[in-house]
Amino acid sequence: MIRWWVSALQLTELFVSTVVHLLYGFYIFSTALAGDLSQAMNEWFSKPNVHAVVKEEEETRETTSSLTTKTTTSVDDLPPIVLVHGIFGFGKGRLGGLSYFAGAEKKDERVLVPDLGSLTSIYDRARELFYYLKGGQVDYGEEHSMAYGHSQFGRIYEQGHYPEWDEDHPIHFVGHSAGAQVVRVLQQMLADKAFKGYENTSDKWVLSITSLSGAFNGTTRTYLDGMQPEDWRNMKPVCLLQFCRLGTIIYDWLDIPWLKAYYNFGFDHFNMSWKKMGIRGLIDCLLGNIGPFASGDWILPDLTIQGSMQLNCHLQTFPDTYYFSYATKRTKRIFGITVPSGIFGIHPLLFIRVLQMSQWRHPPDVFPPYKGYRDEDWQDNDGALNTISMTHPRIPVEHPSHFVGHDSECQPLQPGIWYYKIVEGDHILFVVNRERAGIQFDMIYDSIFERCRKYACRRKSRQTLPNEILQ
Numbered sequence: 076m077i078r079w080w081v082s083a084l085q086l087t088e089l090f091v092s093t094v095v096h097l098l099y100g101f102y103i104f105s106t107a108l109a110g111d112l113s114q115a116m117n118e119w120f121s122k123p124n125v126h127a128v129v130k131e132e133e134e135t136r137e138t139t140s141s142l143t144t145k146t147t148t149s150v151d152d153l154p155p156i157v158l159v160h161g162i163f164g165f166g167k168g169r170l171g172g173l174s175y176f177a178g179a180e181k182k183d184e185r186v187l188v189p190d191l192g193s194l195t196s197i198y199d200r201a202r203e204l205f206y207y208l209k210g211g212q213v214d215y216g217e218e219h220s221m222a223y224g225h226s227q228f229g230r231i232y233e234q235g236h237y238p239e240w241d242e243d244h245p246i247h248f249v250g251h252s253a254g255a256q257v258v259r260v261l262q263q264m265l266a267d268k269a270f271k272g273y274e275n276t277s278d279k280w281v282l283s284i285t286s287l288s289g290a291f292n293g294t295t296r297t298y299l300d301g302m303q304p305e306d307w308r309n310m311k312p313v314c315l316l317q318f319c320r321l322g323t324i325i326y327d328w329l330d331i332p333w334l335k336a337y338y339n340f341g342f343d344h345f346n347m348s349w350k351k352m353g354i355r356g357l358i359d360c361l362l363g364n365i366g367p368f369a370s371g372d373w374i375l376p377d378l379t380i381q382g383s384m385q386l387n388c389h390l391q392t393f394p395d396t397y398y399f400s401y402a403t404k405r406t407k408r409i410f411g412i413t414v415p416s417g418i419f420g421i422h423p424l425l426f427i428r429v430l431q432m433s434q435w436r437h438p439p440d441v442f443p444p445y446k447g448y449r450d451e452d453w454q455d456n457d458g459a460l461n462t463i464s465m466t467h468p469r470i471p472v473e474h475p476s477h478f479v480g481h482d483s484e485c486q487p488l489q490p491g492i493w494y495y496k497i498v499e500g501d502h503i504l505f506v507v508n509r510e511r512a513g514i515q516f517d518m519i520y521d522s523i524f525e526r527c528r529k530y531a532c533r534r535k536s537r538q539t540l541p542n543e544i545l546q
Contacts, residue, residue, distance in 0.1 A: 153185045154246055154282060155237050156527050159204065161252025161290070162374050164506075166190025169338055176251070177509035179520045183528075187236050192341020194323060195367070197253065197377045197386060199341075201261040203229065205270055208246070210235025214271060215344065223372035224365065229344040241275065245282040247527040251506055252460065253374060255289030255400075256386065259468075263390050283397040285523050287505050288457060291400075292464035293383035293444075295435045295453050296428065297375055305441045307379040308371045316375060320368045324360045328352070342367055380444040384470045392474040392491055399526070400495035401519065402465035403457035403502060405429050413454035416499070425458030425501050432456040445470050459502035467493035 160166060160175045167180075167188040180186040189207040191200045199215060206213045213229035220227040240246060248258040258281070264270065266278040298304050301314025310316050323340050330348030345367050346352065347360060360366040367373040376382045392398060406429060407416040413433040415421055421429055433454045437443055455462040463469065467476040476493040488494070498504075498519070504512045505519060 150184045153528070154244065155185050155187050156183055156247045156249060156524065157187045157189065157204075157208070159189065159248060159250040159254035159257055160191065160193075160506075161250075161254045161288075162378070163193050164191075164251070164254065165193060165338065171337070173507075175506055177505070177507055177512070177516065179505075179509075179516075182520055183524045189236070190339075191257070193339070194374050195341040196372045196374060197256050197260050199344075199372065200253075200257045201264060203341075204257060204261050205264070206230075206232055206235070208235055208237045208240050209273070210238050213344075216269070216271075220344075223367075223370040225345045225367070225370075225372065240280060242277055242279045245280050247283045247285070248281060249285045249287065249523060250289060251287040252502065253290045253378060255284070255286035256291060256377070256383070258284050259291075259390050260386065262393065262396070266391070266393065278391075278393040279395050281393075281396050283399065283527060285526075286398075286400040286465070287519075288403045288460055288502050289400060289465050290378055290460055291383065291466075291468045292387070292461075292470050293380035294378055294456075294460045294464055295380070295432055295437075296456075296459055296461075297379045299428075299431050299435065300375075302375055302379050304438055304444075307381040307444075308376045310368075310375075321361065324357070324366065324368075328357050328360070342373075380448075380470070383464075384445055387468050388471060390468065392468065392493065394491040397488070397490050398467075398493045399523075400466055400493055401505075402462050402495055402497045403460075403500045403504060404455050404462045404497055405457050405499070405501045406433050406455045406462075413451075420499075421458065421501050422503060425503070428458040429456060429501070432458070432461065457500065457502040457504075462497060466495040466497070 158176050158180055164175050165173075166175070167190065169190055174180065174188075176188065180188050187208075189204055191203050191207070195203075198219065202215050203213050210232045212231045215225070215227055215229060217227055237244075237246065248261075250256070250258045262278055262281045262284070265276040265280050268274055268276050270276060297307075301310045301316035303309055303311055310320070323342070324347065326334075327340060327342050327345075327347040328349050330350065347356070347366060349357070352360070356365070360369075363369050377386060405416050405421050405425075406413050408414075415426060415429045415433065418426065433456060435453065436450050437448065452463050453461045457465075466478075468474040474493055475491060476495060479494055479496040498515070500512070500515070505516055509516050
């Protein structure tokens with residue numbers, strides 16, 4: 076009997092894991108299994124770059140040598156590097172210990188990987204991130220909670236992961252996809268002193284923000300998957316996102332504790348479990364009368380071009396923070412037509428999305444999302460986000476930026492400017508499956524962590540960084 080129960084639990088866990096991973100594949104991310112399949116295809120059809128391997132070994136030796144010459148610093152004295160996941164993402168301890176950042180957090184001794192809502196709104200996730208670091212009970216704000224119909228208070232952190240966080244103990248943030256926008260909203264909240272009981276917060280609590288395929292200006296992918304271009308807060312009656320909505324509602328309503336511990340969409344503050352809303356509440360949720368999908372307080376409206384523009388209206392690029400951005404791209408132009416840049420270099424579950432996004436045309440009978448919008452500007456993409464959206468905040472006002480074209484450039488690095496580089500890769504190149512990204516994965520994360528450690532404290536004078544700073 077016991078053996079039968081163990082087998083049943085294992086099968087159930089496998090089923091849930093498969094469903095969650097399929098959602099990744101349908102929308103942005105993929106399973107480790109699919110990543111392994113892609114890796115096998117790459118190994119079959121391509122040969123390893125021997126020169127790149129040699130170059131990486133040389134750079135590793137140089138980095139190790141330079142680090143040994145520095146004055147030893149206690150790990151506790153180093154500012155944390157916080158890795159913030161994107162949509163459908165997860166933090167440390169979820170999905171059976173799978174690493175969202177593919178083990179990159181092991182590259183430094185002071186890295187935090189918070190578990191935020193995977194489908195909750197940018198606003199809600201920014202609030203959760205603050206209390207994850209400082210400790211206490213998550214407070215979503217009275218006005219916001221009343222407007223969107225959920226509880227004002229959420230998860231309790233008995234002990235913050237960095238309770239000493241303040242202007243004298245700032246933090247480096249690295250955000251992937253929507254995670255980059257979450258950090259920007261959090262910094263603005265700090266500047267606006269938006270957390271009750273914390274009147275001394277400021278933008279200077281953030282040392283640097285590094286974006287990996289950041290969702291700064293929205294994506295046309297949202298319209299392909301079901302958000303309405305004419306009404307960006309709502310979905311089409313029949314679309315992929317409706318499937319996602321129904322599955323999420325049922326998952327939260329069942330409220331099976333060990334499943335929620337395995338993976339959680341983050342809507343606990345909406346009280347959608349069967350214990351709190353019953354059958355009638357479930358029906359209301361499914362019909363779209365109540366819940367996050369009815370109020371619009373979830374991630375997809377924030378990822379439309381119009382939703383991102385509305386967020387950006389209130390977000391600043393601050394003069395004392397360093398900003399870095401890696402924008403990914405998997406398209407090229409052939410005879411004036413934008414097409415995927417290859418077959419085997421793109422994850423199989425994202426290839427069709429790269430093609431669809433490269434051919435996206437805004438409906439001619441719908442008012443464009445912003446003045447000056449052109450379809451051709453949004454054709455380059457990585458299968459989930461448009462490349463133009465990932466470089467730096469652009470709409471409704473373009474923020475200061477500097478394009479880094481070559482790794483050999485040595486430039487005076489200034490705070491308050493978005494330094495960005497375009498990387499050949501799809502949207503999940505630097506998360507979930509490390510083997511598929513190969514050497515490029517290690518080179519980028521090594522440069523990110525090294526840069527963060529160079530700026531262990533805020534410097535008043537302008538600095539010139541070495542050539543490899545954005546490689």
